[in-house]
Amino acid sequence: MSELIDDTQAGFERRYSYAPSGIWSSPGRVNLIGEHTDYNEGFVLPFAIDRRTFAALALRDDDVVRVSSAASDEIVSMKLADVSAGASAMEGVGDAGRWAAYPLGVVWALGQLGADLAGLPGFDVHVDSDVPIGAGLSSSAAIEGALATALNEVWRLGFDGAQLVDVCHRAENDFVGAPTGILDQSASLLSQEGAALFLDCRDGSSSTVDLRLEESDLAILVIDTKVAHEHASGDYAARREACETAARELGVRALRDVTWPQLLAARDRLDGVVYRRARHIVTENQRVLDTVEVLRNEGPTGIGDLMFASHRSMRDDFEISTPELDLAVEIALNYGALGARMTGGGFGGSVIALTPVPMITHVQVAIDGAFAEHGYGGPEMFLVWPSQGARRDR
Structure with a gap:
């Protein structure tokens, strides 16, 4: 993973001409069993995989958010106040930047769950990943989890793991428009090495199950x-x-x-x-x-x-x-x-x-x-x- 971390930092520096303050990551996931049961308030058994999305991030001294990706040459930029408007914020973004709905949705959802976006600084972020896109390994939740974890720290929000699951779930459901349950975000944020996550999607409770x-x-x-x-x-x-x-x-x-x-x-x-x-x-x-x-x-x-x-x-x-x-x-x-x-x-x-x-x-x-x-x-x-x-x- 160290090479991908270095690549993420280098990508940030190429796009923004300065160094990030930190790099955070979140994994893709495999669902061992329990498909489509999550939005039916049932049970699932996923685990995080050793393929991750990395987010290099630094705060700005204004209210602008800029997001970039190793998979695209386009930098998507907008003000925090515009992100607060919800999914309509993406109306002016071209097809090449549609992926930015995932990180921007996290920003919006943090605001919905208590973060005062009007009082927070903007940021620059660059993401890189070895989670395959479209392979059913939850590349979207990996993006969401990496950014939510980073912003929770640098904005000093104090959200716990369950709250960050809610943030990322709302981002995907209500900002991106994908009607998923909490399986992907829970696995990406809460999993432990060597174990599956036995998750009750009704109350959000979970426990680890050693896979051995x-x-x-x-x-x-x-x-x-x-x-x-x-x-x-x-x-x-x-x-x-x-x-x-x-x-x-x-x-x-x-x-x-x-x-x-x-x-x-x-x-x-x-x-x-x-x-x-x-x-x-x-x-x-x-x-x-x-x-x-x-x-x-x-x-x-x-x-x-x-x-x-x-x-x-x-x-x-x-x-x-x-x-x-x-x-x-x-x-x-x-x-x-x-x-x-x-x-x-x-x-x-x-x-x-x-x-x-x-x-x-x-x-x-x-x-x-x-x-x-x-x-x-x-x-x-x-x-x-x-x-x-x-x-x-x-």
């Missing part, structure tokens, strides 16, 4: 299919709407409150699509609870079947998989992985495969061959390890 991958000679292989996905798209919103419809027709606050017998009893009075969406959420919540129990009692070698059951449910009931994702899961399981599933919001992105270390190359070669045979573009494959959440690096 190395002692079991296992690794998590990420297979990025290069089919990009977009959380702000209509497909994601449609799934959330179907879940809300099911909860309303079942007379509960959220699908978290529905048991399997209750759902079965209501099958004939729910629309078929709505029923399948609800079936995924109800069964996925139980799979998260079962996975936590197995990890704590038996270790990671026992969760493979739960991972595949989760993928099958996302493929058949929630209908958010793609042919590329399904192929990656099938080949990984056929060539040695103990478990595999798509991870993230769906409609593209990545598969994770729980793989014995001696079988990693075998799985990678098989997937490369299968993708070529089907005429798909070559996937990117890499290992990830459970890592620390947001922090200051320099």
